[in-house]
Amino acid sequence: MQLQNQDFFFDRAVTYTSRTISRLAKKGAEGNGYELPPVYFVAVLGFQLDKANDAKHYYSAKIADQFDQEILYEKLSYKMLILLNFNKSKTELSTIMDQWMYLMKHLNEIDELPSYLDKRIFSRIFISESVV
Known part of the structure; x- marks a missing residue:
């Protein structure tokens, strides 16, 4: 939960998920398969992420191809709830x-x-x- 405005919030989200994924990766020969469990970043925010879009109160993001929106990695999800925008x-x-x-x-x-x-x-x- 983050109530105060946070500059570079998405950078912070990527940092947190990267650390989590790094810790989950198995080391040595055991890690050769390298299959990871799903990782979900859930944020409850008390500030607007996008001032131009003050009606949007829920974001759901995955890694996707920018041209056809095909999901490239199903196991990493970002969910953000913007309480300020929920009216x-x-x-x-x-x-x-x-x-x-x-x-x-x-x-x-x-x-x-x-x-x-x-x-x-x-x-x-x-x-x-x-x-x-």
């Missing part, structure tokens, strides 16, 4: 992603599970303090 009201939440975005943006205002959130998914977030 749906609770009556407009039509997907689970909308519900997650709304909850993350408004969690400081919500004390118990609201009826507009899917109870199967979100009920564990609002467990009573006496149970814990």
Whole structure:
């Protein structure tokens, strides 16, 4: 989670994923196969990535060919949620992603599970303090 504006945020994201991939690579003869597990970079941001596109609240990126958009490497994904740009009201939440975005943006205002959130998914977030 990154709340303050971060210059060169994408450089930082690439650095973090590169370090992770480097640590996952097996060394020596064991690494000859060099198959890596999938790596996901998930960022929840409290600032705009692109000031010209202030309506976009979700980015999903992979390494792709710039001409035909063919995905070249399926195992590396970048997911970025821009809370500042998410402006749906609770009556407009039509997907689970909308519900997650709304909850993350408004969690400081919500004390118990609201009826507009899917109870199967979100009920564990609002467990009573006496149970814990």
